[in-house]
Amino acid sequence: MNNISRIVVCDGNEAAAWGVKLSRPDVVAVYPITPQSSLVEYLSKFIADGELDAELMNVEGEHSVLSALQGACLAGARTYTATSGPGLAFMFEPYVRTPGLRLPMVASLVNRDMLSPQCVWGGQQDVMTVRDAGWIHMFCESAQEVLDTVIMAYRIAEHPEVMLPVNVNHDGNYLSYGVSRVEIPSQPVVDAFLGDKNVNWHAALDPDRPMAVDPLTGGADAEGAARFVAYRQSLCRGMQNALEVITDVHAAWRCASGRAFAPLVEEYRLEDAEIALVTIGSMSGAAKDAVDAARAAGIAAGVIRIKTFRPFPVEAVARAAGKVRALGVVDRAVSYGWNCGPVCQEVQGALYRTGRAIPVLSFIGGLAGADLTGAHFTRAIEATRQALATPPEALAPAPVWLNARDEGVLR
Amino acid sequence: MLDTPVLTAQDFKSDIKPIWCPGCGDYSVLTALAKACAELARPRESIALISGIGCSSRLPAYTSVYGFHGLHGRALALAAGVKLARPDLTVIAAGGDGDGLSIGGNHFLHACRRNVDMTYILMDNQVYGMTKGQASPTTAPDWCESKLTPEGTGISPVAPLLLALAAGVNFFARGFAGNPNDLARLIVAGINHPGFSIIHVLSPCVTFRAEQRAWKQAVHASDAAAPATLQTEALTRFAADDGFTTGILFAGSKPPFMPPRHAVRTAADFERDYEIACKSDSPSIGVSHLSAGPGRRGVTLPKSAIDLFNNATA
Ligand SMILES: Cc1ncc(C[n+]2csc(CCOP(=O)(O)OP(=O)(O)O)c2C)c(N)n1
Ligand code: SF4
Ligand SMILES: [Mg+2]
Helix, strand or coil, rough: CCEEEEEEEEEHHHHHHHHHHHCCCCCCCCCCCCCCHHHHHHHHHHHHHCCCEEEEECCCCCHHHHHHHHHHHCCCCCCEEEEHHHHHCCCCHHHHHHHCCCCCEEEEEEEEECCCCCCCCCCCCCHCCCCCCEEEECCCCCCCHHHHHHHHHHHHHCCCCCCCCCCEEEEEECCCCCCEEEEEECCCHHHHHEEECCCCCCCCCCCCCCCCCCCCCCCHHHHHHHHHHHHHHHHHHHHHHHHHHHHHHHHHHHHHHCCCCCCEEEEEEECCCCCCEECCCCCHHHHHHHHHHHCCCCEEEEEEEEEEEECCCCHHHHHHHCCCCCCEEEEEEECCHHHHHHHHHHHHHHHHHHCCCCCCEEEHHHHHHHHCCCCHHHHHHHHHHHCCEEEEHHHHCCCCCCCCCCCCCCC | CCCCCCCCHHEEECCCCCCCCCCCCHHHHHHHHHHHHHHHHHCCHHEEEECCCCCCCHHHHEEEEEEECCCCCCCHHHHHHHHHHHCCEEEEEEEEEEHHHHHHHHHHHHHHHHHCCCCCEEECCEEEHHHHHCCCCCCCCCCCCCCCCCCCCCCCCHHHHHHHHHHCCCEEEECCCCCCHHHHHHHHHHHHHCCEEEEEEEEECCCHHHHHHHHHCCCEECCCCCECCCHHHHHHHCCCCCCEEEEEEEEEECCEEEEEEEECCCHHHHHHHHHHHHHHHHHHHHHHHHHCCCCCCCCEEEHHHHHHHHHHHH
């Protein structure tokens, strides 16, 4: 088929680099960090080999990375960067300004657990810590989905009704270094899909319309605050518009590439399911295997995989959750103070829409790169089934820790 | 006199086995540091070793003094905090060229300016070793072995010596990991010198910069009779330095940073002011002049205290 230029076996970092190369960014800025480093090294090879015409800035830290890209984006460039864990933390100051500036950047987060304790391994605490900064967040399950989502991300970010930065998340270690078969779309397909570059029509350097971007919005008087609120409201509108745009873009990509991915929430074997596991990212494959095994043993289980986490697809999650009688939510991060995982906390929020208080269990695992195996999900299915018989208010108000010292014991 | 046991260099190493590559220069830095600590004959608990992130920054785990493995680039800021809270400790910061000159470059400048009494061991291998071989600020512009910059960085490297001198460093020595005895001597001298001292160590990364094994032939001891003692003299002397001159290159005499110490005001002070104000005809020395914010002696008076005094004179 001519919408595929070639088929390769590669890891998620290389797949991301292919997606970026095909999207033709103008400026890439980086500072290396585990497990992102090889991703940008693939990109620099594309540039050195003359396959990608972009400026690569090798700067002195992540704070400068995103600052340099803000400059590039304000000047009308399509940009890209990637980072992980502590790198994202160091990027925080320009990171929180990017959505408010409505800069349609795309950046990969190769998810890594947060310090302290010191740790260079996978986990999603990095992204969960910035979930309310105003960036769009999508989570991938496979290397192919990483590649395709990076391309789709540019179209979503640059959509006039959205104009927000997008983080494409892929799990450090499992996706960054795990290799699989990947179809590389052909360049004309991607060019046609992304259309003409019109990255920053609202604030680009324009000789006919010189302007100072982001001066002080006003004093703490009523007018200053009201103008500030107007910006916040418009950002919220962009986020809400993104739900539909993300759905449309996935449909368009399906036509262009021949590959289909659920845009917001993937429902796996949910028809007639009694219980479902809610998953996010690369763990979903093992969860689906465990569900297949459970089904074979006569247990009616399914999986609800969150693809888009910001904007949070409240309706889609509520719809999926409405099909089952209990949920087990598996997180690779902690929501401190809620004593559960962040995805679990948000799913419970969405459940409110259904008007049904079904039992929800929080499982926290895969921290510090620990492997979430089929056996973990099998036990999670079992525990969630037991919860069916328990009234929600009688459930232990604590998460079940997977990969913990006492992991044999599920409370 | 207290009967303190004599500690050997070995006593300053922990029982954690380093995971550096065989042949890495950082092993010798550890040896030299342990030797220097033994020579200084200070108890282990009187020394704090603070690092950033990088292969070199693993150093604290391998010693038996207080250690902290900090954030990438922030060792100097953190170490200064330790020293200000516990001036009695011997504070040592350590880290790589990426940690100290790239992501943490701003702290390098301000640590030189501020001159807190501590010692910085800068382990320079002209590469980011830990993230698998990218160019650092000390890498030559035409080094093409990094996958991130396969055509070289094309930008001029930083000379830590000149940078430090320009920023007002008080002591700068350069050593070579291949000569740990000499390096130990430099570390001792740096610790003993008041103020901020830098020990710039040429510490080869044998994995990503195998050619650095030839540094053994490149290093040469300074031929000056004595270290430069004036900033201008040092800048002239080392303007064309090849980066391989070893020894104590600069020893200045700026006084170490002392946080301004304000006298703490006691109740008696306030009472005295109150008395003066009541007796005085002249409002110029009266408490009617008290206002919120730091006063002459840097004491911030709470609003309630000011009201009390001002009402009293009214
Ligand atoms: C904020 C942040 N960005 C990036 C990294 C990844 N990182 C870890 S060590 C390092 C560079 C290390 O180089 P250097 O300081 O020269 O130490 P060496 O390994 O060469 O001894 C980088 C980029 C990190 N840990 N934190
Ligand atoms: S990579 Fe280089 S700096 Fe790091 S331990 Fe190995 S030799 Fe030393
Ligand atoms: Mg280094």
